[in-house]
Amino acid sequence: MQLIDAATAAALPFPRLIDALRAMFAQGCSVPPRHVHEVPAPGGGFTSLIMPAWLEGRYYGVKTINIAPGNAARGLPGLHASYVLHDGSTGVPLALMDGSELTNRRTAAASALAAHWLARPDARHLLVVGAGRVAALLPAAYAAVRPLARVQVWARTPGQAQALAARLRGQGLPAEAAPDLAAACAQADMVSCATLATEPVVHGAWLAPGSHLDLVGSFTPAMREADDACFAGASLFVDTPEALQKSGELLGPLSRGVFTAEDIRGTLQALARGECAGRRTPGERTVFKSVGTALEDLAAAIAVWESQPR
Known part of the structure; x- marks a missing residue:
């Protein structure tokens, strides 16, 4: 069994990873419900998710991801994951991969894939809200689908935004810290939020007509990055129908009648298969x-595995 560490997984270019996601959404694979376990321990314990998926006769993979909010007080990341890829016919383990890096990169790639269909073709200005590990990857992912002329970064701690902007400039991206979030939202063509916020950070009144809003951070009912006005009058898309059951981003507005489940225009699978249209007009939000x-x-694990020399 091959060991693929974070540096090896990070070597996979975003254009190839985005293409791999698009192909897998179009093809489909078996994805049973994830297992969720609360693991008690001194200091609060953690939540463990076990996420299997397979392509019949080809590949079988399982991700174990542990989420420990109390780790911040210990000076540790709150998320740790591992991924084991197996032969889909024999069950033989092929590779153990750094699941955290895999998760971060596929998350950024999924946002960019959505922007491929949903952002205006002439979109050039990206605003990233957040300065964590996924936020740091979003500009490079978006650059694979839109030629970026300006990248702004906003974070609650200005020093973190400035540090990330400097790192992005080191990668050749035209990045700067945004001191005023409302002003930055008003100017941006694309706003991508990757925070752990539990109260709205972005407000719909700030967003420009024709802009695209990407919401990454809210993966539990208690989390939320955008206010109700962000959804009112906008064309709404989700990665999978599961988003309607899991995310406080959607559950809150749904309960208040801001939109209905029937208002969701499509999923990544429907977009990849051409079963629904993406953006229809330049002025559409x-x-x-x-x-x-x-x-x-x-999809990401297979792409990493197949890129390795044999």
Whole structure:
């Protein structure tokens, strides 16, 4: 069994990873419900998710991801994951991969894939809200689907935004810290939020007509990055139907009648298969909400595995 560490997984270019996700959404694979376990321990314990998926006769993969909010007080990341890819016919383990890096990269790639269909073709200005590990990957992912002329970063701690902007400039991206979130939202063509917020950070009144809003962070009912006005009058898309059951981003507005489940225009699978249209007009405001799926993990793991020398 091959060991593929974070550096190896990170070597997979975003254009190839985005293409792998698009192909897997179009093809489909088996994705049973994830297992969720609360693991008690001193200091609060953690939540463990077990996420299997397979392509019949080809590949079988399982991600174990542990989420420990109390780790911040210990100076540790709150999320740790591992991914084991197996032969889909024999069950033989092929590779053990750094699941955290895999998750971060496939999450950013899914946002960029959605923007491929939902952002205006002439969109050039990206605003990233957040400065964590996924936020740091979003500009490079978006650059694979739109030629970025300006990247702004906003975070609650200005120093973190400035540090991330400097790192992005080191990657050749035209990045700067945004001191005023409302002003930055008003100017941006694409706003991508990757935070752990539990109260709205972005407000619909700030968003420009024709803009695209990407919401990554809210993956539990208690989390939320956008206010109700972000959804009112917008064309709404999700990565999978599961988003409607999991994300406080959607559950709150749904309960208040801001929109209905029938107002969701489509999923990534429907977009990849051509079963629904993406953006229809330049002035249309689009919103994409993701919660992640084991399909994306499997697609990313296969892409990493098949890129390795044999």
